[in-house]
Amino acid sequence: MKSEPSKVPWKNRILLGLIAGLVYAGLMAAFDYASGLPFHEVKFVFSTIVFGTFMAIATMWMVKKKNN
Numbered sequence: 001m002k003s004e005p006s007k008v009p010w011k012n013r014i015l016l017g018l019i020a021g022l023v024y025a026g027l028m029a030a031f032d033y034a035s036g037l038p039f040h041e042v043k044f045v046f047s048t049i050v051f052g053t054f055m056a057i058a059t060m061w062m063v064k065k066k067n068n
Contacts, residue, residue, distance in 0.1 A: 013059060021052030 025047035029039055 013056060017052040017056040017059075018048070020055045021048035021050075024048070024051040 025044045028047055029044055033039065
């Protein structure tokens with residue numbers, strides 16, 4: 001049984017987007033730390049929200065493309 005993106009509930013999509021955003025922001029913060037730059041909370045939250053939103057839009061686009 002193959003799980004299709006159109007059958008994934010919205011709560012799970014939002015949770016997966018949030019997790020993806022947190023992972024991305026965490027990696028960017030780690031690169032900044034390795035470069036000797038200080039940690040910025042605003043930059044971390046902004047990166048999480050922007051990347052999570054991008055992932056949600058990309059998932060929505062893939063579902064629409066697959067259904068057409």
